[in-house]
Amino acid sequence: MNSASFDFAPLFPARLPPPVARWTGHVKYDFTGGNNDSDGLPLEGLITATEAVLRREGRTLSTYGLNSGPQGYRALREFLVTKLKADAGIACSADDILITSGSLQALDLVNATLLERGDTVIIEEDCYQGSINRLNRLGVTPVGIPLERDGMRMDALATALDDLKRKGIRPKYIYTIPTVQNPTGTILSVERRQEMLRLSVAHGVPIFEDDCYCDLVWSGERPPALYAMSEHGGAIHIGSFSKSIAPALRVGYIVAPWDVMSRILALKTDAGTGALEQMVLAEYCAANFFKHVPALRRGLRAKLQTLMESLNEHFGTTAEFDEPKGSIFLWVKLPDGVDTMKLYQPALAAGVAINPGPEWSVNKGHSRSRMRMCFASPSHEEIHQGVATLAEICRREFGVLAPGEKS
């Protein structure tokens, strides 16, 4: 086959995103991506659960949606009803839940249900790159609200909503990652949650709550979900098993009122999320989830400790960060002279991958010298060596001082 002969280029729509480059493998010190701690994977438990559930009801795999219909494996939705009540305070039924292919499909489905080109939404100023990219691709304008240690600033949210109202713009939603925010690791306080809900109702703007990191709070205690606190039903809640069990499984979920759910279901055109993973998760989690997650968190917290110690050792006071109360990433501020977009390439050339701040923020000035460092996947040794290597690059490329060194 002469693949050069047929020219597909004239057939591509104008708005198609640029082509991707070929994948070249993992880097040596990878501080990017929501990969989890492989030592924390409950492998034996998953194997046992798989055999049990397949022996009991494996033949249902021959039917689309098993015997559970289009919203996903019923036993998994029933586990989620229990889990969401126990930790997030959400009172819902299995009929309010849709199982998705990770919380990324949940993001895409909620966006497709609510957004069209030209719309405006409110997000946290520093925000998950995948959410920002989706909005850009959809032609939707994100209005960023600054964050503090207690999460999104409610005075700034009120001002933004008022400003938009004056311009005749009703944002389609307030998107928030309230519980272990990405990338800042902040947790929205209960008081701010109440205020956000008040503003949501006052302006008729629903809350889109992305709770995919909520299981990672070290104390195991989290504020109630906005979805749980809402008295008016104006919230959509999404979550994931990627951070609590394993990301490659690709199992997430949406909790939404039926008038939204019935619209979302019309857009889920993939005939269901992978059934084997749903079955295995339901079987495993019903018996083990609440024992497994604290053990996983202990391992993650130890890696965070290693990361913070390494940063202190190799950067000293030139790397600033707030210790998060739970997370798989650290939002690090380097000296103002460092442009992390320009740090990215030389770091990668030295085998260190980081997330440059401007890719995780709609405020390019504020995020210019910041970076996100994910710590769940690399080993303690890799964290140490990777940070040491990164510090060398920062000294070489940007003249960042070594600890104790004076300018």
Added chain:
Amino acid sequence: MNSASFDFAPLFPARLPPPVARWTGHVKYDFTGGNNDSDGLPLEGLITATEAVLRREGRTLSTYGLNSGPQGYRALREFLVTKLKADAGIACSADDILITSGSLQALDLVNATLLERGDTVIIEEDCYQGSINRLNRLGVTPVGIPLERDGMRMDALATALDDLKRKGIRPKYIYTIPTVQNPTGTILSVERRQEMLRLSVAHGVPIFEDDCYCDLVWSGERPPALYAMSEHGGAIHIGSFSKSIAPALRVGYIVAPWDVMSRILALKTDAGTGALEQMVLAEYCAANFFKHVPALRRGLRAKLQTLMESLNEHFGTTAEFDEPKGSIFLWVKLPDGVDTMKLYQPALAAGVAINPGPEWSVNKGHSRSRMRMCFASPSHEEIHQGVATLAEICRREFGVLAPGEKS
């Protein structure tokens, strides 16, 4: 929570599809959907494969995409390289393959890569409902080409391409299910494949080959894929494990030249297809696929036999059909007086679900008295009883004669 309070309706975009109704469970005699024969599921083999692959490399589940990058689990792509060469004659490498969440996600991704509102495509006149619905939703005009026993009519295709060219319209693709067409069960002959490729090149219109039923040819011998026969690279090929192993797994694939693949990858925003299923399929199929599929086919062929006998017994000559050379469905012609869209509801009320022809065709006149009957999932007994019940409904509602009865 008072879910009636917040009104989402003003926030929905105008072009959103209508909301779905709540799922009410499976019907007694279900002749719809691509569900497979649960007796043909290789359950023990899948359980053994799961344990083996998880013990060997289960900890990679903690990393997005395992160690295989964004195109899917490498061992599964390598199995597909072998399989596609062996049965479809396709010479490709693992880098030419993307694993998708069923062939439905493959359809969505190819459509998103090539189509925009106002475009025109060519399809088979009787065609998979999901493909027709997708085109309608995207605002794309399908031009239907009639089928014969040897598949799409090439004289009609040539005429349609010429007509469109005169109008200044270049269709975005020729979509075909050439090997066990849905719903007709026809197989496009090698001669017609050659002619389709000639027309494709002459008009600069690529071929979009949906081969998701290709494993179901009773003889085990199928014509080479259009993708394999193309000398100019102007073809995109999709397939699935839904029909050969189990539909609930949701694993399909795309084979495409890199200039298309690199665009498709930019649109696959779900961070990969479920890894567990990919791992299990790779492990199982490498050792067992070519032994399993013939056994599955024998069971399916026996059910087709039961369906045809039941139709002959209860409908006699009033139900016409061509015996397919492989399939999980039969395309049945009832007397002209029967409108299958009107048969649907009373049949369902009696516990029999059918696919009315007009939902599986862009030629509403031709398909009005036709229906698709899927036979893989119901038991032999259910096929018998379901057909008997359906015949009664046809007699009662449309005056269809019983076998031997004279008008």
